[in-house]
Amino acid sequence: MNSRTIFPFHGGVHPPEFKDLSSGAPIAAAPLPSKLVVPLLQSVGNCARPLVQVGERVLKGQKIGAPDGALSVAVHAPTSGIVTAIGPAMLAHPSGLSEPAITIEPDGEDRWIDRQPLDWRNVEPRIVREHLRDMGIVGLGGAIFPSHLKIVEKGKVKTLIVNGAECEPYITCDDRLMRERAEGILAGAAIVRELLGAQQILVGIEDNKPEAVAIMREAIRASGLPADVGVVPTLYPSGAAKQLIKLLTNIEVPSGVRSTDLGVQCFNVGTLYTIWRAIEFGEPAISRVVTLTGNVERPGNYEALIGTPLNELLQLAGVRPQATGYVYGGPMMGFELANLDIGLSKAGNCIIVRDAVHFPPRPLEMPCIRCGKCADACPIELQPMDFYWFTRSKRYDKLEQWQLFDCIECGACAYVCPSHIRLVDYFRYAKSEIWADERQMKAADHARQRHEFRQFREEREKREKAERLAARAAPKAVEANSEAAPVDAADAERAARIKAAMERAAAKNAALNVESAPLVEPPAAPTEPALDEEKAARIRAAMQKREEEKARLAAMSPEERAALDAEKAARIAAAKEKAAAKKAAQEQDKAE
Amino acid sequence: MMTSPFVAQPMPLNRLMYRVIGALLPGMAVATWAFGIGVLVQVALAVAVALATEAWCLNLRRYPVRPYLADGSAVLTACLLALSIPPLAPWWLVVLGTFIAVGFVKHLFGGLGQNPFNPAMIGFAALIVSFPAQMSRWAAPLALAPADLDAVAQIGLIFTGHLSSGAGFDAVASATPLDAIRTGLLQRIPLADILGTPKFGALGGAAQQWIALGYLLGGLFLWQQRVIQWRLPVVFLGSVFLTATLFYWANPAHYASPLLHLFAGGTMLGAFFIVTDPVTSPTTPLGQIIFAGLAGVLAYLIRVLGNFPDGVAFSVIIMNIVVPFLDQYTQPAVFGRKKGGRA
Numbered sequence: 061m062n063s064r065t066i067f068p069f070h071g072g073v074h075p076p077e078f079k080d081l082s083s084g085a086p087i088a089a090a091p092l093p094s095k096l097v098v099p100l101l102q103s104v105g106n107c108a109r110p111l112v113q114v115g116e117r118v119l120k121g122q123k124i125g126a127p128d129g130a131l132s133v134a135v136h137a138p139t140s141g142i143v144t145a146i147g148p149a150m151l152a153h154p155s156g157l158s159e160p161a162i163t164i165e166p167d168g169e170d171r172w173i174d175r176q177p178l179d180w181r182n183v184e185p186r187i188v189r190e191h192l193r194d195m196g197i198v199g200l201g202g203a204i205f206p207s208h209l210k211i212v213e214k215g216k217v218k219t220l221i222v223n224g225a226e227c228e229p230y231i232t233c234d235d236r237l238m239r240e241r242a243e244g245i246l247a248g249a250a251i252v253r254e255l256l257g258a259q260q261i262l263v264g265i266e267d268n269k270p271e272a273v274a275i276m277r278e279a280i281r282a283s284g285l286p287a288d289v290g291v292v293p294t295l296y297p298s299g300a301a302k303q304l305i306k307l308l309t310n311i312e313v314p315s316g317v318r319s320t321d322l323g324v325q326c327f328n329v330g331t332l333y334t335i336w337r338a339i340e341f342g343e344p345a346i347s348r349v350v351t352l353t354g355n356v357e358r359p360g361n362y363e364a365l366i367g368t369p370l371n372e373l374l375q376l377a378g379v380r381p382q383a384t385g386y387v388y389g390g391p392m393m394g395f396e397l398a399n400l401d402i403g404l405s406k407a408g409n410c411i412i413v414r415d416a417v418h419f420p421p422r423p424l425e426m427p428c429i430r431c432g433k434c435a436d437a438c439p440i441e442l443q444p445m446d447f448y449w450f451t452r453s454k455r456y457d458k459l460e461q462w463q464l465f466d467c468i469e470c471g472a473c474a475y476v477c478p479s480h481i482r483l484v485d486y487f488r489y490a491k492s493e494i495w496a497d498e499r500q501m502k503a504a505d506h507a508r509q510r511h512e513f514r515q516f517r518e519e520r521e522k523r524e525k526a527e528r529l530a531a532r533a534a535p536k537a538v539e540a541n542s543e544a545a546p547v548d549a550a551d552a553e554r555a556a557r558i559k560a561a562m563e564r565a566a567a568k569n570a571a572l573n574v575e576s577a578p579l580v581e582p583p584a585a586p587t588e589p590a591l592d593e594e595k596a597a598r599i600r601a602a603m604q605k606r607e608e609e610k611a612r613l614a615a616m617s618p619e620e621r622a623a624l625d626a627e628k629a630a631r632i633a634a635a636k637e638k639a640a641a642k643k644a645a646q647e648q649d650k651a652e
Numbered sequence: 653m654m655t656s657p658f659v660a661q662p663m664p665l666n667r668l669m670y671r672v673i674g675a676l677l678p679g680m681a682v683a684t685w686a687f688g689i690g691v692l693v694q695v696a697l698a699v700a701v702a703l704a705t706e707a708w709c710l711n712l713r714r715y716p717v718r719p720y721l722a723d724g725s726a727v728l729t730a731c732l733l734a735l736s737i738p739p740l741a742p743w744w745l746v747v748l749g750t751f752i753a754v755g756f757v758k759h760l761f762g763g764l765g766q767n768p769f770n771p772a773m774i775g776f777a778a779l780i781v782s783f784p785a786q787m788s789r790w791a792a793p794l795a796l797a798p799a800d801l802d803a804v805a806q807i808g809l810i811f812t813g814h815l816s817s818g819a820g821f822d823a824v825a826s827a828t829p830l831d832a833i834r835t836g837l838l839q840r841i842p843l844a845d846i847l848g849t850p851k852f853g854a855l856g857g858a859a860q861q862w863i864a865l866g867y868l869l870g871g872l873f874l875w876q877q878r879v880i881q882w883r884l885p886v887v888f889l890g891s892v893f894l895t896a897t898l899f900y901w902a903n904p905a906h907y908a909s910p911l912l913h914l915f916a917g918g919t920m921l922g923a924f925f926i927v928t929d930p931v932t933s934p935t936t937p938l939g940q941i942i943f944a945g946l947a948g949v950l951a952y953l954i955r956v957l958g959n960f961p962d963g964v965a966f967s968v969i970i971m972n973i974v975v976p977f978l979d980q981y982t983q984p985a986v987f988g989r990k991k992g993g994r995a
Contacts (some may be wrong), residue, residue: 070987075659154655229659302988314988391658412658419658424719426665427765431930436881440987445935446979463986471657478665479765485655 064262064290067310069303071439072295073472075229075392077268078418082353083232085360087240090376092166096138096367097149097403098124101159103198103206105131105624110162116143119173121344124162127193130627133206134196138346138365141166152370152388152405154395157608161403164367175342180251185211188255188339195338196345196406201234201299201328202389204407207335209623210325214257218323219309222249222263222332224272225292225299228390231410233349234329236361238265238272241333242279248332250285251339256325261287263329264304268294296392297470301326303439315440315466316622330409350408352377354387355415367403370411374400379413387412391419392471426479434473434483440466444473444483451490456497459490467491496610669724671879675870676731676925682866683735686793686859690739690806694746695731701750702730709759725764729753732772732925736918736965737779738790740809740821745786749775769972770932773965780960788961792826793859796850829857830917831961833908843905847912856915864920871924884933884944885923891948892919899956913952922951922964932972939978947971 100108108125112118118137125135141164149161178191192208199205201223222245226234238245249261263280265273273291280287290308292298302313305324313319319326327335330348337343346366350373353359357378364373370386386397389410397411434444442463450458467487474483683691706726710717733749753775761767780787794801801824805815814820827835829851836846846852855861874880896910913919918926927933927944934943947967954963 073661075661306987312988312990315986317988385654387656387658389656391656393656394658395656396654396658414658419654422654422660423664424716426719426723427763429665429725429765429931430935431668432935435935441984442986443935443983462983463989466986466988469656475657475659476661476663478663478668480660480664482655484657488655 064288064308066290066292066307068293068295069298069306069439070441071435071437071472072297072303073437073475074295075475077294078230078353079232079235079268081230081232082351082359082361083235083269085232085236085358087233087236087349087361087363088376090362090364090368090373092139092168092170093365093368093372094166095144095369096141096164096166096365097161097369097401098135098138098164098367099149099151099159099161099403099405100125100135101151101153102135102196102366102406103131103133103204105129105133105206105627107160108132108135110146110160112143112146112162114143114146117141117167118143118164119171121173121175121346123194123344124164130630131206131209131623133192133198133208134194134344135162136196136344136346137162137164138367139164139166140169140171150399150402152397152402152408155608156398161367177342178339180255180339185214185255192335192338195334195343197331197334197338198345198406199328200330200334200348200406200409202393202407202409204405207327207331210320210327211252211255212320212325214255216320216323217256217258217325218260219325220249220253220256220258220261221301221305221308221324221326222261222287222329223299223301223304223326224263224265224269224276224329225304226269227266227294227296227299228392228394228410229296230353230412231351231390232353233351233361233409235269235272237329237333237349238269239275242275243283244333244336245276245329246279246283246285246287246332247340248334248336249287249327250283251335252325252327252332253285258325259286261285262308263287263289264292264298264308265289266294266298267291296472297439297468300439300468300470302468315463345406348404348406348408350404351410352413353410354413354418355380355383356413364404366406369400370397370402370404371400373404374411374413377413380415382415383413384416384419385414387414387419392475393469422482423480425481428479428481431478433476433478437472437476439470439472440468442467444487447490448481448483448486451486454493456490456494460494464490464494492610499610666723668879669728671877672874672925673724673728673731675874675879676735676867678869679863679866679921680731680735682863683739686795686863687739687791688794688801688806689803690791690810691735693743693807693810694734694737694739694741697743698730698734698746698750699727701747702726702754705751705754706759709755709763713759713763715763720764723764726754726758729758729771729775732921733775735921736772736776737787740791740806740824741786741789742813743810745779745783749779752778765931767931768975770926770929770968773926773968773972776965777969780965788831789821790826790828790831791821791824792851793857795859796826797824826851828917828961829860829912830955837906843908847908852912856912856917860917861915864915867920867924871920874924874928880924880928883937883940884928887941887944888923888927888948888951889914889919891945892923892952893948895949895952899952907956913955917955917962918964919951922947922968926964926968932968932975934975934978934982936979936982936984938982938984939975942978942982943971943975 100110106128109128110124111126112124118124118141120137120140122137123134124137127133143162144165145163147160148158151157151159178188180188189208189211193206197207199207224234224238253261263276265276273289277289280289292307297303298307305319305326306312309324311322311324313322334345338345347363348366349361349363351361352374357380359377362376386400387394388397388408389395391412428445428448430445432445438444446462447459447464464487469484469487471484477483680691680695703721703726707717707721710720730750733753734746737746737749753771757769757771757774758767791797791801808816809821815823832851833846837843851858853861856864871885875882892913893910896913899907900909927947934940950967950970951963954960954966960966
């Protein structure tokens with residue numbers, strides 16, 4: 061079945077697939093729901109900024125959220141209707157946090173906005189990237205990384221990998237997409253290939269999807285593209301980008317290195333399809349295919365609008381009694397949904413309804429006997445049993461040294477562990493602890509730097525003042541000899557002025573100290589309780605925001621964090637530049 | 653609230669342990685055939701003591717007794733120790749050894765998974781150091797026995813120390829093949845003459861070689877079931893074989909053939925059931941090779957040059973000490989971080 065050489069990666073597991081539950085069901089369009097709760101957080105970066113107001117009428121495909129920052133993409137109205145609410149809503153995210161969302165009540169007309177295809181061959185790459193960002197295109201494999209950031213400058217990427225591996229059990233949305241919309245996927249791949257200047261396209265599909273393989277092969281033959289299908293063994297996590305790249309090209313992309321630097325870029329099949337729709341038809345990403353499976357009457361694959369409440373979606377499949385829970389994503393890396401009144405997100409490739417037979421409660425955790433089965437299963441060639449010991453003994457230095465942060469949390473180790481140790485939970489915990497330590501250290505460094513600078517500034521101001529006074533006093537001293545009496549009067553007046561100024565400064569300083577005082581300081585004078593409450597509320601809000609930020613960071617992959625850091629650094633650099641410019645202008649003013 | 657992964661492979665710890673115990677059965681059966689019911693009496697004694705000690709320790713340490721007692725680890729330790737000691741040794745020997753193994757070596761170090769040393773081997777070593785006379789009370793295999801030894805006689809020997817006729821153990825005592833070689837060479841008997849006695853078979857001891865084959869069979873079963881990997885046993889056996897070959901080449905008149913060393917004493921039991929103990933062996937591939945390789949060399953040297961009946965237990969204990977260092981310094985390269993790789 062395979063003509064290509066496949067380069068196996070270390071480890072991997074093969075859990076029961078259960079794909080036949082839904083793989084036979086063609087993609088069906090989900091009906092218009094009663095409401096759409098469209099999260100504004102639809103990519104790894106910041107939340108999009110809302111562009112509409114409550115009560116506003118929107119059209120299908122209308123931009124309702126503007127990207128905010130480099131890692132953010134636009135958000136669109138999935139159908140025409142009226143905005144009924146803008147505010148925090150529960151997010152389909154492991155953190156279970158609330159983030160701003162726009163609620164739209166459909167008017168039933170499903171009226172499109174004027175769609176503008178992009179003449180992508182005749183515009184600058186920058187325009188194409190902006191178009192993709194404004195069309196809300198993110199990776200639909202689950203990582204929701206903005207696709208426009210993956211269209212790097214031409215010539216760097218030699219091989220475009222099309223990810224149709226779909227290695228998680230149960231999920232069949234990519235399988236169906238390849239079977240039903242192979243031409244669209246390849247059209248998207250052709251566009252991306254040309255934008256990247258890549259020489260070849262390699263489609264990676266697991267050998268448990270022979271129909272998809274055959275159809276994709278046929279579509280490639282018909283398209284005349286320099287493409288090939290690599291049939292990879294069914295071994296989780298073959299669909300993880302780095303594992304698929306290894307399988308198809310034998311290139312190992314180290315953690316923290318972008319695959320583009322090694323000449324490879326990987327796109328999910330669904331993402332390529334939406335890229336094609338966005339560029340050739342001007343259709344933004346407002347829907348996706350989602351597999352509804354598990355303990356349901358009619359498992360299947362539905363094309364659903366982003367923002368469709370999950371409980372309405374699940375009604376299509378018919379949840380059977382004895383449902384014990386709902387998993388968003390696959391059974392290996394998905395997360396438990398605490399609430400079904402949540403809008404479908406772009407990451408939502410699958411909802412599994414759990415039952416006690418296929419998802420029994422995890423048995424008692426037994427001691428680790430260092431059997432090494434986890435190390436045999438780890439696709440990153442880590443030593444999970446050592447991580448486990450280090451986490452328990454809080455040896456975070458060791459964890460970092462032994463590359464804990466290369467862990468992709470695929471869950472293969474926890475799957476094979478005979479002692480049923482929840483290894484991934486230990487690693488998530490260790491990572492968040494290490495990040496917390498780092499942030500604390502950074503905050504301490506920052507505070508120290510601020511303190512040092514303040515000392516330096518006070519020192520400098522004192523010195524400058526002294527110099528100014530000395531400079532002024534020198535000619536006056538000469539005058540003083542001739543006109544003693546009037547000068548004395550002037551001196552006294554000046555002294556009084558200086559004294560007043562110093563008092564003012566002292567008062568201001570005191571106020572500042574209170575403002576920047578740590579939280580343990582007792583609250584300021586009880587004569588101003590209103591101000592205090594306001595301040596406390598502000599502090600509480602800031603603390604909560606920090607907590608949320610922390611949770612969001614914890615959920616990110618190292619690359620995403622790196623990108624976010626870069627963004628922050630850029631913002632800081634820009635602010636610094638602005639400050640420098642302002643200072644320069646002031647200096648100039650002073651000089652004049 | 654559950655977290656990913658939501659599914660788990662149905663191969664829990666206790667099934668793993670019972671599979672190892674099951675793999676001991678062929679060897680145990682052959683041993684019973686060769687030496688009599690005494691083997692099973694020792695195993696039963698050891699298992700009873702191990703379970704009692706385990707339950708007591710778990711209770712003291714406030715662990716849930718039932719699931720931990722059912723994990724099979726104490727039973728396995730008991731079986732390994734019981735199969736290592738003379739089948740007709742006095743009953744208190746195996747009781748004491750098992751108590752030391754489970755109570756001291758396992759639970760005083762923190763219980764399952766925390767013990768740096770192999771419990772059965774420390775139990776064995778403690779007995780052989782403390783009670784060398786009782787620990788060398790091996791009877792001849794039944795086929796070669798000078799006196800008739802039925803089940804009742806064997807049980808009587810274990811629990812009372814003498815036969816019903818009033819005769820002591822000496823009536824049935826017989827040196828093990830390895831002891832026979834050692835004492836024979838000391839008396840300047842040519843090796844060929846020693847090996848010519850009916851004590852020896854084509855591979856090792858006349859009876860012992862079949863027991864070793866039983867353990868080999870069980871080991872292959874474990875390998876086929878993916879309970880153990882090939883590395884530790886193969887390297888250990890290879891190391892014993894190579895070391896023995898070197899000595900044999902240097903002086904075949906004084907050193908027995910490498911084949912005999914593979915099938916005599918505790919080599920096979922050690923290779924598949926002792927060296928492969930995951931708790932006390934390294935986890936890294938290179939670490940495992942060094943561990944098993946050095947254990948093989950030491951086992952041979954202690955056996956041939958030392959004064960103890962066999963060297964497997966001591967070599968494993970010595971190598972247990974270096975396991976943390978081996979793990980520390982033999983970390984394999986992580987995905988994408990290999991030297992000389994394409995990445």
